[in-house]
Amino acid sequence: MNLSGWVIYNGYLRGNKFLDFAEWIQQAASKQQIDTKIYKNSELLGLLTTESIHLLGIGSDKLPDFVVFADKDIYLAKQLELLGIPVFNSSETIAISDDKIASYQLLALNQLPVPKTVVAPKSFHKTVENPIDDYHKAIDALGFPMIVKEAFGSFGEQVHLVDTEDELAEKIGQLQNHPFMLQEFIASSYGKDIRLHVVGDKVVAAMSRHAESDFRTNVTAGGTMQAYRPASMEKELAVRAAKVIGADFAGVDLLSGSDNSPLICEINSNAHIRNMFDCTGINVADFIIRYIRHKFK
Structure with a gap:
């Protein structure tokens, strides 16, 4: 089956991190003979009329088979879904992931371990x-x-x-x-956590992150990273967390509790993948595209 896709990122954000993510997805798709186009969200304006729903300047014959949505513009993601296009991740998943309170409420409802x-x-x-x-x-x-x-x-x-x-x-x-x-x-996790990248039902890559002088571990803020081999319990927890918010793929961050049991810190529906590749040599984009192709079989 010949597939075509769009990869959408936010054109208003500074820096190239989001374009970089889109390009990695495009390159992975090309390796699997899938044609994709990269769009900024600002290039796809949603039009709503009494008669129909459209994208300005895009005819229905030019719509893709799927979209990888590397952004948080949930209104655009929803517009694409209303046009019948499968969106990975869905607008609902992106909205829940973006709202940390909503994420924690769903995790707690499903009795997954979170900080109080x-x-x-x-x-x-x-x-x-x-x-x-x-x-x-x-x-x-x-x-x-x-x-x-x-x-x-x-x-x-x-x-x-x-x-x-x-x-x-x-x-x-x-x-x-x-x-x-x-x-x-969570004092026992000061300056350290683990990031597990989930695609479908599997953890496909993982790394630990450390910060010397900050309780936060974000690599963007100066944290360091190291390849990590997660325990079965950590992998199961990460997959369950992604499933709870309906994510096709996600970066799940785990803290270490006082008894060394994992706690869910955050679920990121648009987790960047370059740092994971630099740390582990694993290209998460390849797994994402294989997962999408499998969805169409």
Whole structure:
């Protein structure tokens, strides 16, 4: 079966990380005789009318068999789905992955291990008085230090470690009109975690990440990485986590609890794959394209 695909990334983001991901997917598809085109999300404008749904400038005869969606523009992803195009990952999966609160709610509902988490009450605007008094039960439940994590964010930039009630009050004051959560601090995993890349029902690659002077391990922020051989329990947990949010493929980050049991830190539906290749020599893009081809058999 001759397949054609699109790979879509966000054209407004600085740097080449997202284009790089798209190009790796395109190269993997080419190796498997699948023609793909790369588009910026800004090149595919969704048109809604009383009569129909379209993409401006794209005729129905030019639509692809599938899309690999390397972005978080869920409205565009949904538009493509409404046109009947299979999207990997789906708009719903991307939306859940992008919203860390929604992710944790689904993980907890399915009784998967996560850090103890308190969801901050929604505030539509900043109040004159700092609402720290609303958080005393959360402080009692979590203690200090604790993590303050915004629902939306990437590369660890929206994750904060606070040590005192005064620091928490300051952070709450800054975040009042943003969705965020409070989490117990997993001291046993300070500056270390593991990233497992799941495709379908398998963990296809894994690495450990370390940071010398930061509780966050993001390689973008200076963390180092090393190839890792995950235990069976870690692989099973990563696959289950990806399944819970409906992901065809995902990067699942695990922390190490005080008893060395794994805890789910995050599920990334658009995890970059170059670092994994540089660390392990495994090209996750090849597995993604094989998985998509198999879906069409």
